[in-house]
Amino acid sequence: MTDATPRFEQAPAPPGRLVRLLGEWTAAQFARPGLVRELRHTLPAASAQQRWDLRTADHLDHVGAQLLWDHWGQRWPEALELLPTQRAILERVAEFTTTPPQPVARRGLRQGFMDLGAGILRRFGDVKDFVRLIGQLTLDLRELLRAPHQAPWRDFSGHLYHIGATALPITALVGGLIGVVLAYLTSQQLRQFGADAYIVDILGIALVRELGPMLAAILIAGRSGSAITAQIGVMRVTDELDAMRVMGISHTYRLVMPRAMALSIAMPLISGWTTVAGLLGGMVAADLSLGISPIFFMKALPAAVSLPNLVLGMSKSVVFGILIALIGCHFGLRVQPNTESLGAGTTASVVTAITMVILVDALFAVLFSTVGI
Numbered sequence: 001m002t003d004a005t006p007r008f009e010q011a012p013a014p015p016g017r018l019v020r021l022l023g024e025w026t027a028a029q030f031a032r033p034g035l036v037r038e039l040r041h042t043l044p045a046a047s048a049q050q051r052w053d054l055r056t057a058d059h060l061d062h063v064g065a066q067l068l069w070d071h072w073g074q075r076w077p078e079a080l081e082l083l084p085t086q087r088a089i090l091e092r093v094a095e096f097t098t099t100p101p102q103p104v105a106r107r108g109l110r111q112g113f114m115d116l117g118a119g120i121l122r123r124f125g126d127v128k129d130f131v132r133l134i135g136q137l138t139l140d141l142r143e144l145l146r147a148p149h150q151a152p153w154r155d156f157s158g159h160l161y162h163i164g165a166t167a168l169p170i171t172a173l174v175g176g177l178i179g180v181v182l183a184y185l186t187s188q189q190l191r192q193f194g195a196d197a198y199i200v201d202i203l204g205i206a207l208v209r210e211l212g213p214m215l216a217a218i219l220i221a222g223r224s225g226s227a228i229t230a231q232i233g234v235m236r237v238t239d240e241l242d243a244m245r246v247m248g249i250s251h252t253y254r255l256v257m258p259r260a261m262a263l264s265i266a267m268p269l270i271s272g273w274t275t276v277a278g279l280l281g282g283m284v285a286a287d288l289s290l291g292i293s294p295i296f297f298m299k300a301l302p303a304a305v306s307l308p309n310l311v312l313g314m315s316k317s318v319v320f321g322i323l324i325a326l327i328g329c330h331f332g333l334r335v336q337p338n339t340e341s342l343g344a345g346t347t348a349s350v351v352t353a354i355t356m357v358i359l360v361d362a363l364f365a366v367l368f369s370t371v372g373i
Helices: 035-042 062-071 084-097 109-146 153-163 165-193 196-237 240-246 251-290 294-304 307-333 339-370
Strands: 007-013 016-022 050-053 079-081
Touching (some): 035 062, 062 084, 153 196, 153 251, 165 196, 196 251, 196 294, 251 294, 307 339
Antiparallel strands (some): 007 016
């Protein structure tokens, strides 16, 4: 019984070598696991020194011809011996599978200008979709006030726990460390001027008004904003969003609104928690570096931080929370049904949310410093 396994043998044939095909080069033989991969790795490269003899093969069909044609780089070898039937099969494969060379497009000034315009239009489209999402959320809130008993309160409570309660350890740790670092750096400068007591004013204003809310927002944007995008994006990949649309369930009412409400409530609380942790860390560092007792720190803090600064910090946190939720939902709803788009959307969501938090915080700083707050 002859061996039908597709194989080859090599023999010296000056000025190069002769490659003879043996066995049956057919689809039935290539169904064996790993055989095609093995042949692709062991077949000699097509070069001017190689002569190919296909006449010794027992049988050759279109699958075997396709493998040889791809291995030859989709061009005929210089020295090839084959039967007329084999030539007909190879010519048919070459006719339908050869890829014509594509001309390389030169990117000129006009093409660059067109690409810039297309990118700007895409950004305007994203902004339009985001504004539409805000408008739809407003309509959903009106529907919530009209029929509160039909609201997704269970989803709201679940998001409030996962976004708020589970973020307390990491926000406290980061807030405390930032307070320690800020206190040590500030103490080195204040000691030169004998103004040690003003460390309470610096830490209080910096943490209550700026660093506490912004640090909490950045942490929540990276932690919960990415989770929101990933959750909604997975629902897109698994066709759950399409199923909700078929059943007449609003995406914004069941997915966007509970998350926006949860973040608008959780963010001020997390911001206050982060600020308190930062003040405690700064108080310990001030005691160790400048000898300012915790009792003096606690007594001087209310006079250093006025009520408008506290209200401003908490108000900014509400805006940050709604913004992070809307950005996460926006990118989650734009995810295409594939894993590559899911990863890209999650990354874009985190980067955009952090950038917008810093931008809005800068706008708040400029606006309220103008009016004297």
